[in-house]
């Protein structure tokens with residue numbers, strides 16, 4: 001084990017050397033600082049943490065409505081579960097229910113299946129771009145992706161168990177390998193969201209069984225909400241009479257009720273849980289630092305808004321003085337991002353900063369700068385890339 005880890009680290013430093021040795025090639029495809037470090041079986045992904053696997057997608061990959069599973073970011077707070085016999089896997093459903101259940105994978109497969117195309121984004125996506133910097137995984141822009149998730153509705157399972165009137169929240173427990181004193185990955189969602197017809201116990205992603213990285217054999221799928229709500233490697237569902245009180249609910253995944261200054265203490269009672277995602281857009285091509293030929297270039301990107309709909313995406317090629325509408329792609333679903341594109345007739349040669357900003361059906365528009373917060377959550381600042389027109 002130690003040996004293979006050392007070998008891997010050597011491989012990583014070798015790759016970092018190779019990246020510096022051939023900067024021009026890599027700079028074409030990946031923004032500075034996002035050059036991929038190879039991770040076994042995950043070519044092209046940006047390794048953000050090796051101890052617990054955290055993989056980021058380069059933004060250049062966001063050129064399809066559905067993100068291929070091999071290009072989908074991975075966020076793990078701890079080790080993925082050890083190998084287990086799927087025939088032995090069980091999902092218990094208990095707590096404030098009339099009839100506790102023990103379900104096998106065959107039981108789940110026998111239930112009616114529903115599919116939801118959902119943009120899954122980690123609450124910490126863009127954390128590395130906040131200034132001053134905050135502790136935590138220094139995600140760039142690519143801890144987001146869109147997948148078609150399928151499986152039984154959580155509602156159908158809860159109805160089978162019969163939620164008692166005292167039930168208020170639904171707790172998910174993952175079977176992560178918990179190292180040392182780390183608290184287990186347990187979170188809860190309000191009963192109302194759990195009973196929503198689009199909240200799933202997903203067993204499939206993009207038409208295939210979930211991979212281990214993404215929660216095999218079953219995960220919660222809480223559409224439109226931050227990724228941490230969608231618990232992977234589900235092993236227990238429990239109906240509670242109040243919000244679960246563990247580490248990943250409090251102090252984890254909370255925002256101050258009012259903006260705070262860096263270093264300012266925040267009392268727990270002055271915070272609230274992070275739930276639905278913000279309105280946000282990204283420019284996926286051209287990538288930051290690219291040189292392009294004068295003439296016409298198509299600028300591409302993606303935009304999403306959690307539980308709301310994206311109504312427009314605008315682009316500025318003059319640092320924000322003027323904004324033009326972009327074309328939204330035809331593919332759409334309630335919780336999924338929209339592709340967008342814009343034909344840019346480049347003017348004079350020189351350096352340009354391209355900006356993109358999305359607006360949603362609730363009237364929210366991306367701010368020039370997202371509100372800084374101590375955990376670096378929900379960074380939805382207007383996106384920008386620098387390009388050179390030759």
Ligand code: MTE
Nearest residue numbers: 073074075076077122174214227228231232
């Ligand atoms: N579920 C478990 N059991 N353990 C985890 O560490 N990470 C959460 C969530 N579910 C996590 C989990 C977080 S923070 C995110 S953003 C999403 O899974 C990421 O899902 P993905 O790795 O399939 O992209």
